[in-house]
Amino acid sequence: MLKIRILIVLFIIQIFFLSTSLASEPVRKEVLENGITVLVKEVDENIAAIEVFVKAGVMNESKEKVGISRFLTAVLLRGTSKYNARDRNFKIESIGGVVQGDNNPDYAEYYALTTAKYFDIGLDLVSDLIQNPAFADEEIEKERKDVFLEIEKLQNKPFARLNDLFNATLFQRHPYGRPALGYRETIEKITKEDLINFYKSNYVGKNMVISIVGNINTDSVLQKVKNAFQDIPNTPPPQLNNPxxxxxxxxxxxxxxxxxxxxxxxxxxxxxxxxxxxxxxxxxxxxxxxxxxxxxxxxxxxxxxxxxxxxxxxxxxxxxxxxxxxxxxxxxxxxxxxxxxxxxxxxxxxxxxxxxxxxxxxxxxxxxxxxxxxxxxxxxxxxxxxxxxxxxxxxxxxxxxxxxxxxxxxxxxxxxxxxxxxxxxxxxxxxxxxxxxxxxx
Missing domain, CATH: 3.30.830.10 (Metalloenzyme, LuxS/M16 peptidase-like)
Structure with a gap:
């Protein structure tokens, strides 16, 4: 067993020296006029990744609206005034790419992954997703039902259930003690107006970080990002509830x-x-x-x-x-x-x-x-x-x-x-x- 551990360590050391060049490319950081922070890193790969982070998580939620940040992310993914979800998925899949979103207690994440050739399409789709939500009544209600199902399914997922129980027991004051999915009673009461108000309050420039890595030109990409996200307002973000x-x-x-x-x-x-x-x-x-x-x-x-x-x-x-x-x-x-x-x-x-x-x-x-x-x-x-x-x-x-x-x-x-x-x-x-x-x- 000792020999196995030594081999594992030697392998990791080898990876360390072989991989140090991965972090060597410079990163350029710029803050746009509307407050969005943009990071760009050029690499010699035929891929382009666009990550958009929005500081809109459980610390932005009230006790009466627990689960709204995750609910909003799912609603945004259901369609915009320009593309419904099916049209967006068809367009991105036709170039072999991916556009998706996810949530964390601290933030919402949206990303586009394409070949470098189709960077502009990925940028168009992910920026549209964030800036032009349709908030269609039918889609909101579909998502509400999906959240109810996910909450029910948690009862049969021991590690997910344990995680929620553990957090609720550990965090007596902090919002981290609340489930990201929310409670059935809070999701039931979240209205379309609540979603729009949460979106307008939190999806602002100073709450956003855009990180782009790929076979791209930094100056060109910065200008494209500035144009693509120009409708994001530069209004002060709400104070986090971080006791x-x-x-x-x-x-x-x-x-x-x-x-x-x-x-x-x-x-x-x-x-x-x-x-x-x-x-x-x-x-x-x-x-x-x-x-x-x-x-x-x-x-x-x-x-x-x-x-x-x-x-x-x-x-x-x-x-x-x-x-x-x-x-x-x-x-x-x-x-x-x-x-x-x-x-x-x-x-x-x-x-x-x-x-x-x-x-x-x-x-x-x-x-x-x-x-x-x-x-x-x-x-x-x-x-x-x-x-x-x-x-x-x-x-x-x-x-x-x-x-x-x-x-x-x-x-x-x-x-x-x-x-x-x-x-x-x-x-x-x-x-x-x-x-x-x-x-x-």
């Missing part, structure tokens, strides 16, 4: 009955936002705990104990307070042991029981992931735009390998003690878990 989330004074644990032969467990903590200097160290720590086959969870739970069908850990960059989560799918009778092992392992890290070797392995692993992720034009455009949208600037992404490389053992012990103390745990299980009444202090 500080207090750290739990005690751990919080709960379970829900779930009809399955498998028990699913989420155990996690509040973690730093992307804007915190603690974020890189926390990401390395998260990988050490549950990131891949060299992580402690994989080695101890899968290789040594055979304790889990599936496991891992994750954290995502966010504008507001973050969260680091470990997850396990195991048999109902092993939930207590899994919980105990995770908490004891984290306590050991807080006490300094961590080696420089495992730190270096995970730093190399994360840097390797970074460069491999840049292999596609789409991912480069996404990452550059993402970090600009999150408020740390696209340079943060370009400098990310250096930030990870600088993480030390002392940094990891520090963030472990600062963040990994009072946990939140949610379990889905066919019966009440026999959780022993002890707390690892």
């Amino acid at each position: 500080e989330e207090p750290k739990p004074l005690l751990w919080r644990e709960d379970y829900k009955v779930y009809s399955s032969d498998t028990a699913y467990l989420f155990l996690g903590y509040l973690s730093p936002s992307i804007q915190s200097p603690d974020f890189p160290a926390m990401e390395v720590l998260q990988l050490i705990i549950g990131g891949g086959m060299n992580s402690r969870m994989w080695i101890n739970f899968r290789e040594k104990k055979g304790l889990a069908y599936d496991l891992g850990s994750f954290m995502s960059p966010s504008i507001g307070p973050g969260h680091m989560v470990t997850f396990i799918a195991t048999s109902p009778g092993k939930v207590n042991e899994a919980r105990r092992m995770i908490l004891e392992d984290i306590k050991g890290i807080r006490d300094g029981k961590i080696s420089n070797e495992e730190i270096e392995i995970m730093k190399t692993f994360r840097i390797g992931q970074y460069y491999i992720n840049q292999e596609t034009v789409k991912s480069q455009a996404f990452e550059l735009g993402l970090y600009e949208t999150l408020g740390v600037g696209y340079q943060y992404y370009l400098n990310y390998p250096d930030l990870i490389q600088k993480v030390t053992k002392d940094d990891i012990i520090k963030v472990a003690n600062a963040y990994l103390t009072n946990h939140v745990m949610i379990i889905l299980s066919p019966r009440r878990p026999n959780i022993e009444s002890f707390r690892v202090k």
Whole structure:
């Protein structure tokens, strides 16, 4: 097993040196007169990717309109005054491209991916989608029914359901505790006027980042973007509802009955936002705990104990307070042991029981992931735009390998003690878990 891990590390190091040129092309940044931030990067690939980020997520929603940001994105994709959804899809597919949208708690994302030859068509379609929504009554009602179905389907998706339950338990004040899909009762009450008002308030220049990567000419593209998005207003965006989330004074644990032969467990903590200097160290720590086959969870739970069908850990960059989560799918009778092992392992890290070797392995692993992720034009455009949208600037992404490389053992012990103390745990299980009444202090 040691030989396998050494080979994995050597492979990642090789990828690192082979891929350093991917981040070497310069990025040009300009802010248009209407406040839109535009990033352009030329690469020698016969592809062009256009990413448009709009800071319109859960922090822009009121309690009465939970789910409206995601609802709006879906409505925009259903058609504009120029193209209905079918015509748009026919036009983009006729050139082998893609136009699509997605949502995150912090933003809405729209993108076009085409060959460089058809860049203008991709730009026309994605700019039209954002600027000329039809808000057709029939399409709004169709989407409302689709959202209701998605909410119902979540009950049969254990990890998605766990994620919503975990967030609601962890985030007592912050809007991150609300489901992105919304609640049935809030979606029922959202009107066409609500959607239009939310759109007008949030789809403004200073809330937008456009990131373009491809075989393009920067000066020409900047002018085309300026022309294509000239109707976006330069009005002040609303203030984000981004309250500080207090750290739990005690751990919080709960379970829900779930009809399955498998028990699913989420155990996690509040973690730093992307804007915190603690974020890189926390990401390395998260990988050490549950990131891949060299992580402690994989080695101890899968290789040594055979304790889990599936496991891992994750954290995502966010504008507001973050969260680091470990997850396990195991048999109902092993939930207590899994919980105990995770908490004891984290306590050991807080006490300094961590080696420089495992730190270096995970730093190399994360840097390797970074460069491999840049292999596609789409991912480069996404990452550059993402970090600009999150408020740390696209340079943060370009400098990310250096930030990870600088993480030390002392940094990891520090963030472990600062963040990994009072946990939140949610379990889905066919019966009440026999959780022993002890707390690892």
